[in-house]
Amino acid sequence: MLPLFTRSIKFLVGAAFIFVLLLALVGTVTTLIKEPTPPSAEEEFHKHAKELDLPSNGPLGKFDLAQLQRGFLVYEKVCASCHSLNLVSFRNLQDLGYSEPEVKKIAKDWPMKQPVQDPKAGTWGERDNLASDRFPKVYYPGTGSPPDLSLITKARHDGAAYVYSLLTGYADQTGYKNAKGEELLKKFPTAKTPEGSHFNPYFANLNIAMPPPLTSENQVTYSDGTRATVDQMAKDVSAFLVWTAEPTMQTRHRAGVAVVLFLLFATGLAYGAYLTVWRGVKH
Structure with a gap:
């Protein structure tokens, strides 16, 4: 009787623990949906690299x-x-x-x-x-x-x-705006570029030491x-x-094209051989 009671207690404790975890998870997700974390200056004003042909x-x-x-x-x-x-x-x-x-x-x-x-x-x-x-x-x-x-x-x-x-x-950080037209320094006063650094929205933290x-x-x-x-x-x-x-990139590209062409040619030969060998065989 006692072992059964002990197992029941363990089951209830485990179920309660899982229930609490689920409540915490649901609460966290609900909070994130209703009150999403506002983006930082780096996230909002960092730009992806331009196209370069x-x-x-x-x-x-x-x-x-x-x-x-x-x-x-x-x-x-x-x-x-x-x-x-x-x-x-x-x-x-x-x-x-x-x-x-x-x-x-x-x-x-x-x-x-x-x-x-x-x-x-x-x-x-x-x-x-x-x-x-x-x-x-x-x-x-x-x-x-x-x-x-x-x-x-x-x-x-x-x-x-x-x-x-x-x-x-x-860029000049003064008056710099995002796509919504919001000025960086007005929205994030603490994001001002420190002395000795230079504002560049393509750099990870917006400020780079290199002039x-x-x-x-x-x-x-x-x-x-x-x-x-x-x-x-x-x-x-x-x-x-x-x-x-990668100074050998051009050579690598040529080798890749040659390999692909060889594989296509070999596939054609293999298919032709298959047709020749099995031509007179009835299925």
């Missing part, structure tokens, strides 16, 4: 070497003073159409040199870059280093479109005569960073 987009995409060379120029003249490209070697630039002497000159003239240590004195010095060297790292003593850009289009959601949107997305790197037309001079607008420079450097993240 690059020749490398899609499964059949391929690189535009002229655009990649323009993008490298933007990186060299604007981005390289702060951001490293440490997974790329100077000699890889030959894949963009630069000759061997041009690559050697680019490496030698690069402002950041390669650190070397004197084994006897135990001190550090510098030497000119060689074509076989990777782009040297950029260091900021005491503050760390800005992100390396070698794989940035792989490391960020939306890839090149994110980079392009970030570079062209800086706008592309500020005016003809910030660089393109040798092919392309007009160097801020929008064009942002597109070109985004395309270049797609290449740094």
